[in-house]
Amino acid sequence: SKSSATDKACSRDYRKYGCVMTDEQFEMLRRQISVYSTICNQLVEMHKALMTQQAFIPNMALVPGQQLPLDPVLVARSNGRQRWTPSQSQLQILESVFETSVGTPSKQKIKEITMELGKHGPISETNVYNWFQNRKARAKRKQQHSMKDGEHCEMEMEEGTEMFRKDKRAAFDMLQK
Amino acid sequence: SKSSATDKACSRDYRKYGCVMTDEQFEMLRRQISVYSTICNQLVEMHKALMTQQAFIPNMALVPGQQLPLDPVLVARSNGRQRWTPSQSQLQILESVFETSVGTPSKQKIKEITMELGKHGPISETNVYNWFQNRKARAKRKQQHSMKDGEHCEMEMEEGTEMFRKDKRAAFDMLQK
DNA sequence: ACCTTATGAATGAATG
DNA sequence: CATTCATTCATAAGGT
Numbered sequence: 001s002k003s004s005a006t007d008k009a010c011s012r013d014y015r016k017y018g019c020v021m022t023d024e025q026f027e028m029l030r031r032q033i034s035v036y037s038t039i040c041n042q043l044v045e046m047h048k049a050l051m052t053q054q055a056f057i058p059n060m061a062l063v064p065g066q067q068l069p070l071d072p073v074l075v076a077r078s079n080g081r082q083r084w085t086p087s088q089s090q091l092q093i094l095e096s097v098f099e100t101s102v103g104t105p106s107k108q109k110i111k112e113i114t115m116e117l118g119k120h121g122p123i124s125e126t127n128v129y130n131w132f133q134n135r136k137a138r139a140k141r142k143q144q145h146s147m148k149d150g151e152h153c154e155m156e157m158e159e160g161t162e163m164f165r166k167d168k169r170a171a172f173d174m175l176q177k
Numbered sequence: 178s179k180s181s182a183t184d185k186a187c188s189r190d191y192r193k194y195g196c197v198m199t200d201e202q203f204e205m206l207r208r209q210i211s212v213y214s215t216i217c218n219q220l221v222e223m224h225k226a227l228m229t230q231q232a233f234i235p236n237m238a239l240v241p242g243q244q245l246p247l248d249p250v251l252v253a254r255s256n257g258r259q260r261w262t263p264s265q266s267q268l269q270i271l272e273s274v275f276e277t278s279v280g281t282p283s284k285q286k287i288k289e290i291t292m293e294l295g296k297h298g299p300i301s302e303t304n305v306y307n308w309f310q311n312r313k314a315r316a317k318r319k320q321q322h323s324m325k326d327g328e329h330c331e332m333e334m335e336e337g338t339e340m341f342r343k344d345k346r347a348a349f350d351m352l353q354k
Numbered sequence: 355a356c357c358t359t360a361t362g363a364a365t366g367a368a369t370g
Numbered sequence: 371c372a373t374t375c376a377t378t379c380a381t382a383a384g385g386t
Contacts, residue, residue: 083382086362133374141376281371311366311367314372
């Protein structure tokens, strides 16, 4: 129900319009903007902290005029670049291959799988490779986890990442105002 | 000649053909980066001004010799850091050495580099060695991957991932001063 | 709307 | 050196 694969191919005449990028290049730009955005937020935060503590130079307040007119992430998204997400059929195939195979697929195998899955949606060899890596790692971890006889010690939570996310979200929220 | 209806905002098939943007889209991205960059610089300037004029020590953050708790990533890591993470300056040096050298550095060379990088943060020879190993391996893999047929564009932007971190850390380093 | 979870991707380290 | 593993970062999807 997500993307309608009905989108017509982009006119190949784009060369004549000048601006052509590889998706890697585009992704790089996107991330760069995102990084800048984060930096700005944090700078603003810091500045605020200083100001409230000092009540100092109010007229120098926050970068007059420039109110971060564009949301980089959203803009980037509107252009369609996101991380790969396996389609239903792709996932099915991946799972079945995973079950029947022993270790990580060889390079050749990866190529084949990628080929096959390509019929069901956009995919690259790297995607496949990563998928198997993650699948294996997470299966293993789950294994270990369930080996802890149901008794106590559910204190496994890692709060480091959580904290980070919250901070980041806060920064972004601040920015949007 | 060609229909201008098709070239408008068409980037749906980027996966297959590489990322194609309209001039407008490209301009927008460029402008955004520029804006953010400018804002960052302004904020940093402002911060510097405040600091030099006041030379105060906020009880919440700015302990001399310590990093501002601004970067959630760094903060999260400092809590229970497991593995080594190169600082911005270290990364910069590593990259430059990598560019100018041919193969894996000799033991002696590794020692020297470690010595040098030690000035910029905690590091061991093993870290350096691993870094070079990984860097080379991944550069190679990337090389292969980029040998995808068709749809190449001429502009060569390079070295994807490391760069973001570099930018980000550079900006933060700026702040620390 | 916010928060959590699942998961794709990046990368330091280990292994052969 | 080539592969693989382990951990973590970042994001898409789903729940409340």
